[in-house]
Amino acid sequence: xxxxSPVPDDSSAGRDTNWVLHRPSAAATMxxxxxxxxxxxxxxxxxxxxxxxTSDLILAVAGQDRAAFAELFKRFAPRxxxxxxxxxxxAARAEEIAQEALLTIWRKAGKFDPxxxxxxxxxYTIARNLRIDAARRDQRRSRLLxxxxxxxxxxxxxxxxxxxxxxxxSRVRNAMRTLSLEQFQVxxxxxxxxxxxxxxAESLGLPLGTVKSRLRLAMTHLRKSLEDLA
Amino acid sequence: MTQTxxxxxxxxxxxxxxxxxxxxxxxxxxxxHSCAKCRQTVAMLHEVGGALLESANPAELSVGALDRAxxxxxxxxxxxxxxxxxxxxxxxxxDETLLQDLLSAPGKGPWNWVAPGVHVRSLLRPAGKGARVxxxxxxxxxxxxxxxxxxxxxxLVLQGAFSHAAGRFSPGDLDDADETDEHTPLVEPGQSxxxxxxxxxxxxxxxxxxxxxxxFVRI
Numbered sequence: 075x076x077x078x079s080p081v082p083d084d085s086s087a088g089r090d091t092n093w094v095l096h097r098p099s100a101a102a103t104m105x106x107x108x109x110x111x112x113x114x115x116x117x118x119x120x121x122x123x124x125x126x127x128t129s130d131l132i133l134a135v136a137g138q139d140r141a142a143f144a145e146l147f148k149r150f151a152p153r154x155x156x157x158x159x160x161x162x163x164x165a166a167r168a169e170e171i172a173q174e175a176l177l178t179i180w181r182k183a184g185k186f187d188p189x190x191x192x193x194x195x196x197x198y199t200i201a202r203n204l205r206i207d208a209a210r211r212d213q214r215r216s217r218l219l220x221x222x223x224x225x226x227x228x229x230x231x232x233x234x235x236x237x238x239x240x241x242x243x244s245r246v247r248n249a250m251r252t253l254s255l256e257q258f259q260v261x262x263x264x265x266x267x268x269x270x271x272x273x274x275a276e277s278l279g280l281p282l283g284t285v286k287s288r289l290r291l292a293m294t295h296l297r298k299s300l301e302d303l304a
Numbered sequence: 305m306t307q308t309x310x311x312x313x314x315x316x317x318x319x320x321x322x323x324x325x326x327x328x329x330x331x332x333x334x335x336x337h338s339c340a341k342c343r344q345t346v347a348m349l350h351e352v353g354g355a356l357l358e359s360a361n362p363a364e365l366s367v368g369a370l371d372r373a374x375x376x377x378x379x380x381x382x383x384x385x386x387x388x389x390x391x392x393x394x395x396x397x398x399d400e401t402l403l404q405d406l407l408s409a410p411g412k413g414p415w416n417w418v419a420p421g422v423h424v425r426s427l428l429r430p431a432g433k434g435a436r437v438x439x440x441x442x443x444x445x446x447x448x449x450x451x452x453x454x455x456x457x458x459x460l461v462l463q464g465a466f467s468h469a470a471g472r473f474s475p476g477d478l479d480d481a482d483e484t485d486e487h488t489p490l491v492e493p494g495q496s497x498x499x500x501x502x503x504x505x506x507x508x509x510x511x512x513x514x515x516x517x518x519x520f521v522r523i
Contacts, residue, residue: 143377147370152362159363169366173373180377191347194354202322202353210326243358246351265321265353266360271314286314293313300348 128193129186136183147176154201161205161268171208175201192242198265205268249299257292260285307339309470309477311458316342320349327428327435327502330398331458331478334500337407338476398428398437410439410462410498421446434504441498442466446491457481457503464497466490 126145134142151172158168178200186196253261263274271289275282311319311332318324319332336343405412415423421443428437444464459479466473468489473479491497 140374140377144370144374147373150357151369151373152365153357153360155363155365156360157357160360165363168363169369172365173369176373177376191350192354194358195347195350196354198353198357199350201357206322206329242351243355246348246355247359250352250355261317261352262356264317264323265349266356268321268323270323270325271318286312289314289317290312293317296348296352300351 128197129188132179132183132186132193132196133188135180136186143176143180146179150179150197151176154197157201157266157268158205160266163208167208171204172201175204178204192246194243202268245300249296252295252299253292257288257295260288261292264289307335307341307476307478309473309479310339310342311335311478311480313345315458315480316345317349320346321353325435325502326398327430327437328458330403330428330437331460331500331502334403334407334462335460335476335478337403402427406439406462406500410500411441411496415441435502436504437500437502439498440501441496442491444491444495444497445493446497447488457501460500462498462500464495465492466497466499467492 126142128146128149131142131146131149135146151169154172154175155165155168158171159165163171175197179197182200186193190196191199250258250261259278260274263269263277264271269277271285272282274280275285278285315324315328315332319329322329324332336346413425415425418424423441425439425441426436427439430436439462442464457479459473459481461473461475461477461479463475465475466489470479470481
């Protein structure tokens with residue numbers, strides 16, 4: 075793996091998801107979150123030496139480099155699968171969409187602007203759009219309006235141009251460390267598991283207002299550290 | 305255009321993480337079109353998503369997953385080039401094309417009369433549960449019934465302006481009202497006020513226009 079993370083490879087991610095789904099107590103939902111938090115809170119192995127920067131890989135993929143695609147696939151397909159499974163998809167569906175995400179990366183690599191969003195943020199939005207699409211497809215099966223093959227609505231988000239994307243990534247990770255565990259938890263549930271705020275409230279057994287105020291507090295912290303990005 | 309009223313932070317988080325329903329997602333996307341400040345915030349939140357994705361534990365893929373992807377990538381590129389010509393006009397629902405239309409010509413109908421001085425153009429009415437999206441056109445100087453928000457309404461001004469206790473809302477401003485807010489909106493004289501609204505149609509409608517909206521529900 076490209077990152078010599080202190081978190082061991084965990085092939086039981088699928089079982090974790092089920093566990094959370096079937097036992098939606100606060101403790102159960104907190105567990106995978108703690109696992110991630112450990113990755114965040116522990117000092118990073120230094121110096122970190124990823125073999126190739128992710129954004130360089132995407133640029134190579136834009137030039138039809140299949141080896142670079144294979145490397146991107148190895149880095150991100152398993153993580154996108156995790157993200158989708160944590161959002162409640164079964165393993166087969168999650169893998170199907172992770173495949174789709176990587177194929178989308180192949181097709182859209184030419185649009186990636188290394189001066190803009192960081193590579194991982196760009197990939198995140200692709201995976202997120204596919205997740206939205208999948209959810210809507212399910213929802214729409216019974217509906218008359220079936221828009222075939224259209225792009226998900228996504229305003230082009232402008233570049234964060236003051237800082238390089240590699241620097242952005244590490245600054246964001248540092249900023250995330252300033253969050254309390256409670257704030258980190260609701261942010262993770264929202265971004266990684268794709269849970270709507272009322273669902274987060276339900277799975278944590280908290281009032282919706284509490285979830286919202288934790289998210290707003292998290293934003294206050296993130297803004298403070300990343301002021302020039304927001 | 306500089307806005308003074310923006311989505312609440314938790315709404316932007318839900319937008320950036322893709323967890324807003326389609327109706328609200330559409331209205332927030334419309335706000336972002338004119339609001340550089342919120343676009344920057346969303347960009348920052350995408351970075352948060354990217355960092356979390358990178359830190360996720362990798363799941364095990366099925367045997368041959370990479371080979372299957374590699375087998376697909378070349379045909380897909382060709383496919384993409386062929387399709388790119390006519391892909392944009394398949395739109396039949398809430399999408400970028402509709403959004404551009406609404407932003408450039410908000411007054412274009414068709415409008416349905418729902419009450420004196422009030423017209424509505426429905427854009428999305430989910431069959432089951434879920435928020436609906438519509439345009440609402442209120443006549444200049446119209447005072448709207450006092451109402452409280454159920455916490456399930458987003459209102460983006462596209463044309464004209466209205467005011468209530470929280471301030472003045474002009475084009476690009478978004479009213480992301482909290483359930484605790486109580487408002488008596490007043491449309492400014494001079495021009496009709498056209499708003500893009502996402503709101504839950506399930507419960508008793510007490511959102512923007514409360515009483516006035518009841519006939520709309522029966523349409």
